[in-house]
Amino acid sequence: xxxxxxxxxxxxxxxxxxxxxxxxxxxxxxxxxxxxxxxxxxxxxxxxxxxxxxxxxxxxxxxxxxxxxxxxxxxxxxxxxxxxxxxxxxxxxxxxxxxxxxxxxxxxxxxxxxxxxxxxxxxxxxxxxxxxxxxxxxxxxxxxxxxxxxxxxxxxxxxxxxxxxxxxxxxxxxxxxxxxxxxxxxxxxxxxxxxxxxxxxxxxxxxxxxxxxxxxxxxxxxxxxxxxxxxxxxxxxxxxxxxxxxxxxxxxxxxxxxxxxxxxxxxxxxxxxxxxxxxxxxxxxxxxxxxxxxxxxxxxxxxxxxxxxxxxxxxxxxxxxxxxxxxxxxxxxxxxxxxxxxxxxxxxxxxxxxxxxxxxxxxxxxxxxxxxxxxxxxxxxxxxxxxxxxxxxxxxxxxxxxxxxxxxxxxxxxxxxxxxxxxxxxxxxxxxxxxxxxxxxxxxxxxxxxxxxxxxxxxxxxxxxxxxxxxxxxxxxxxxxxxxxxxxxxxxxxxxxxxxxxxxxxxxxxxxxxxxxxxxxxxxxxxxxxxxxxxxxxxxxxxxxxxxx
Numbered sequence: 001x002x003x004x005x006x007x008x009x010x011x012x013x014x015x016x017x018x019x020x021x022x023x024x025x026x027x028x029x030x031x032x033x034x035x036x037x038x039x040x041x042x043x044x045x046x047x048x049x050x051x052x053x054x055x056x057x058x059x060x061x062x063x064x065x066x067x068x069x070x071x072x073x074x075x076x077x078x079x080x081x082x083x084x085x086x087x088x089x090x091x092x093x094x095x096x097x098x099x100x101x102x103x104x105x106x107x108x109x110x111x112x113x114x115x116x117x118x119x120x121x122x123x124x125x126x127x128x129x130x131x132x133x134x135x136x137x138x139x140x141x142x143x144x145x146x147x148x149x150x151x152x153x154x155x156x157x158x159x160x161x162x163x164x165x166x167x168x169x170x171x172x173x174x175x176x177x178x179x180x181x182x183x184x185x186x187x188x189x190x191x192x193x194x195x196x197x198x199x200x201x202x203x204x205x206x207x208x209x210x211x212x213x214x215x216x217x218x219x220x221x222x223x224x225x226x227x228x229x230x231x232x233x234x235x236x237x238x239x240x241x242x243x244x245x246x247x248x249x250x251x252x253x254x255x256x257x258x259x260x261x262x263x264x265x266x267x268x269x270x271x272x273x274x275x276x277x278x279x280x281x282x283x284x285x286x287x288x289x290x291x292x293x294x295x296x297x298x299x300x301x302x303x304x305x306x307x308x309x310x311x312x313x314x315x316x317x318x319x320x321x322x323x324x325x326x327x328x329x330x331x332x333x334x335x336x337x338x339x340x341x342x343x344x345x346x347x348x349x350x351x352x353x354x355x356x357x358x359x360x361x362x363x364x365x366x367x368x369x370x371x372x373x374x375x376x377x378x379x380x381x382x383x384x385x386x387x388x389x390x391x392x393x394x395x396x397x398x399x400x401x402x403x404x405x406x407x408x409x410x411x412x413x414x415x416x417x418x419x420x421x422x423x424x425x426x427x428x429x430x431x432x433x434x435x436x437x438x439x440x441x442x443x444x445x446x447x448x449x450x451x452x453x454x455x456x457x458x459x460x461x462x463x464x465x466x467x468x469x470x471x472x473x474x475x476x477x478x479x480x481x482x483x484x485x486x487x488x489x490x491x492x493x494x495x496x497x498x499x500x501x502x503x504x505x506x507x508x509x510x511x512x513x514x515x516x517x518x519x520x521x522x523x524x525x526x527x528x529x530x531x532x533x534x535x536x537x538x539x540x541x542x543x544x545x546x547x548x549x
Contacts, residue, residue, distance in 0.1 A: 010507035011112050011136075012483050013172055013490035020134025024089040028057060028114070028128040032092070033069040035062035040072035040097075042239050043104045051111060056123030070110075071095070072103050081174075082139035085109055087131050101241040102139075105172050109136055112514070119170075119517035142443070144406050144458025145489035146175035146245075147482065152182035152256075153281070154465040155201075155223035156474070162236050163471075167518065169240040171486035176237055177245040177318060177387075177460060180225075183255035183278040183286070187224045188246070188308075192300050193261065197224040200256040203277040209427050209467060211281040213538035217469070230308045238313045245370070246309050249320030250298060251288040251354050258286055264294055266328040266335065281466045283323045290329065290338045290350050295357060302361070311366050316385065319358055322372035324351055344378070352378030359384050370406070373398070387460065391549035392445045399448060399455040407443040408460040411546030413485060415477050416464045418541060419523055426476070426534035427467035431546040435525075439484040439504055440496040461485045467539065472521045476532050479522035483511055
């Protein structure tokens with residue numbers, strides 16, 4: 001059966017198995033009913049809102065004796081995110097999930113089977129295409145299939161975040177790591193500390209391109225999410241079976257907070273009252289002071305964060321912990337006195353004390369701390385998990401020590417890195433990472449013992465936005481590579497060298513049409529469109545293959 005006859009044939013991510021398709025089939029029309037078992041209500045609502053709108057169908061609740069329908073069922077013999085999707089001309093469509101999430105992922109597959117028009121917001125006046133009889137059996141490889149979205153460097157309005165959640169759901173990704181604070185901006189309302197957003201959410205200007213660029217965007221930049229905005233984002237994500245991991249960066253990457261509250265900085269070393277929200281990129285020397293005042297301040301921040309991100313949908317809280325220069329602590333009498341008081345060896349031990357404090361504080365409140373792999377330095381808190389970003393090595397060390405790990409090595413899955421050689425790539429950063437390169441990424445490095453490999457929770461693609469000033473730039477850097485990443489995270493693929501890149505690129509031909517219907521401004525296979533280029537804006541390309549570290 002050709003793709004012309006069957007526009008939904010190319011599934012991304014690839015399922016475990018497909019029995020079929022066969023010549024008979026089922027078509028949705030105005031009489032199609034929706035029969036949802038208890039526990040499948042989120043998928044029931046989603047189907048009416050999306051497929052119902054795309055094809056102009058009411059998808060009314062099923063009544064006894066009605067014609068073939070879409071049926072949603074639960075079967076606890078399946079894994080919680082596993083599903084089985086059956087299509088039969090005599091019975092309709094049945095999606096059976098091991099849990100509510102499994103049913104929802106099965107509905108994403110149904111949408112793909114219905115072709116690119118299923119991704120439109122309103123009907124084109126055409127009937128829904130028929131779906132051949134078949135059975136799709138599927139389950140994810142990893143429980144953590146994440147996207148990190150940096151809204152601190154360039155603020156992303158709430159509606160753009162909600163759109164990203166829809167795009168994640170379409171690719172069966174289930175963790176949104178929201179990078180909410182950094183030197184360049186504080187993006188979440190904290191009622192007990194209002195200056196964090198009154199001052200910390202705004203900067204006077206912005207470096208245009210890499211930090212070595214001579215160019216500036218002189219337009220003031222900023223924004224933040226109110227607490228009700230956050231509640232809406234979390235609820236919207238939960239309806240799509242996506243967990244949101246908030247990141248509040250400590251003790252480094254904190255100049256925006258120090259600009260708002262100068263007492264948070266190392267006041268015995270620098271005049272923190274002279275600091276403003278940072279307007280350029282890189283590793284910033286201004287870090288939090290290791291004082292009880294700072295601990296109490298951030299405990300107050302985290303109390304409000306935990307209220308906004310409930311444990312049932314956000315069990316992890318990210319505390320950053322990366323790129324914390326120790327120069328100010330070395331020069332600070334207050335920091336040196338704290339080192340002596342604690343009996344730790346050095347400034348790395350001081351950072352470990354900082355991390356361990358919040359690990360205990362979060363654990364006492366039923367949450368788990370996760371941080372970038374620098375939190376390994378000076379000793380890792382017992383219950384902490386690690387986002388391994390500098391390569392595989394930190395994740396390997398953590399997993400072998402019995403800590404859970406999310407693999408997100410910058411050399412492989414940092415989507416701010418450029419997608420091709422040549423001058424047409426806008427603001428080119430880092431190594432070239434093509435669609436095929438991302439498809440060959442393997443989250444579990446060879447040589448791990450089975451016990452250590454069991455601690456790899458999954459993987460995450462990271463979208464740092466220093467050179468992504470708006471939604472269109474985020475789209476360009478993220479897609480189509482996120483589709484390849486999604487298949488790596490979901491599907492049980494062979495070893496990288498044996499992966500069928502040509503077959504995946506063939507399936508992408510259909511998937512580009514889905515992205516077009518969704519309005520995603522992805523990088524075309526042949527290179528950027530004229531308006532996607534940024535001629536004359538300096539980047540920082542790195543030549544050669546990335547190191548495997």
